[in-house]
Amino acid sequence: MAISFTVNGEKRRVDGDPAKPLLWALREDLDMVGTKFGCGAGLCGACTVHLDGVAVRSCQTPVGDVANMAVTTIEGVQASDAGKRVAASWVKLDVPQCGYCQAGQIMSATALLAQTPRPSDEEIDAAMMGNLCRCSTYVRIRAAIRDAAGIAETQA
Ligand code: FES
Numbered sequence: 486m487a488i489s490f491t492v493n494g495e496k497r498r499v500d501g502d503p504a505k506p507l508l509w510a511l512r513e514d515l516d517m518v519g520t521k522f523g524c525g526a527g528l529c530g531a532c533t534v535h536l537d538g539v540a541v542r543s544c545q546t547p548v549g550d551v552a553n554m555a556v557t558t559i560e561g562v563q564a565s566d567a568g569k570r571v572a573a574s575w576v577k578l579d580v581p582q583c584g585y586c587q588a589g590q591i592m593s594a595t596a597l598l599a600q601t602p603r604p605s606d607e608e609i610d611a612a613m614m615g616n617l618c619r620c621s622t623y624v625r626i627r628a629a630i631r632d633a634a635g636i637a638e639t640q641a
């Protein structure tokens with residue numbers, strides 16, 4: 486079955502099983518490996534992409550469900566103003582450690598700021614709670630989101 490959708494603004498098409506997770510359609514069929522496989526069970530957030538602007542877990546999203554929709558991945562996140570600011574703050578505050586979870590973190594943070602330009606700490610925590618980091622970069626992640634939002638850092 487042919488499934489058409491856009492990825493980072495470009496029309497793409499994959500042929501195959503519509504039940505295949507979007508994560509693997511991106512990585513295997515479209516050779517876009519920035520989106521990472523972590524748990525494969527919707528528990529870690531490493532595979533987060535945007536679907537029509539909403540952060541979703543691509544390991545839990547059948548590719549057949551994204552027909553005619555707009556997918557944004559880490560490769561294209563900086564096309565949006567929010568994505569550009571998040572990426573710049575990530576670099577400025579040197580957020581990553583091993584880096585494995587960071588594409589997913591950036592995608593969730595960008596979706597948050599696109600929807601809520603000046604989030605409270607509670608809103609940041611709620612948006613980011615499904616993105617796990619084994620290196621425990623959580624303090625820098627929150628600081629970078631606040632920096633990208635133009636909110637002064639109040640933590641000691
Ligand atoms: S790989 Fe998708 S949530 Fe962990």
Ligand code: FES
Pocket residue numbers: 581582583584585586587617618619620621622
């Ligand atoms: S930076 Fe290593 S898992 Fe998050």
